[in-house]
Amino acid sequence: MKMIVNLYIYLFVAFILGSCQSPGWNMDESIDKGEEGFITDLDDKRILIKGTYYKVTNDTYIQDQHGNDLDYSELEIGMKVKPWHRGGVKKSFPGKAEAELILVLTDENSLAEQRAVIAALDHVSKAESQRFMVLEVVHLPSEHVYNIEMMNRSNLDSSFIVTVEDVTDEILYIK
Known part of the structure; x- marks a missing residue:
């Protein structure tokens, strides 16, 4: 009996959380983690990491792994980074994505x-x-x-x- 009550509670909480989405929320706008890799090209506010160019915009955060903010001009060829992007990767070669966060690894x-x-x-x-x-x-x-x-x-x-x-x-x- 206790298990059935718990199941109802979980379903109720899931229903309430699912109802709390804002009307403008779009699944395509989720933030996804790209492949960790090395910057091999910096061109026109774009960063090539493995097979994807990440476009850096005014809304892109660039930080080192200690949380220090960096500027696009501080990025260098060869840096190891973890990218996050919004809205998926366009299927081309190289792929294209809009960078949300570029995390520079400094360990x-x-x-x-x-x-x-x-x-x-x-x-x-x-x-x-x-x-x-x-x-x-x-x-x-x-x-x-x-x-x-x-x-x-x-x-x-x-x-x-x-x-x-x-x-x-x-x-x-x-x-």
Whole structure:
């Protein structure tokens, strides 16, 4: 009997909460978390992270992980970030979304990964116009390296791995 009463209470609370939506509320306007990754392009108030460009507007919050506010001008290629966006990602390549929050990761591991990513990007970039995406970064501490999977935006058929030494950020090889 107590279980049935609890069930009715839960249903009543769910009904009341469901009724409390404001009339202008829209499911498309929910805030979603994008894929954590590295900034590989900053262009016209847009940030490329993996395969998505996030548009930065006057309503976009940019902060470090300690809650300190940052300006778009303080963002740099190679920074590790967690993006949140509003209204979904437009299906194109790269995808497009409106950034709600860009959280810059500043912990020791993220900064070490950032140095390795910058070294890899500097090594593979032959021209200012080349654009790369960092798909994944894997640290192999026993081998003292980062394996960084990258893709050139002009050649989407294949990715490649840049191996970077984890102390000196020296490029060891590309495969």
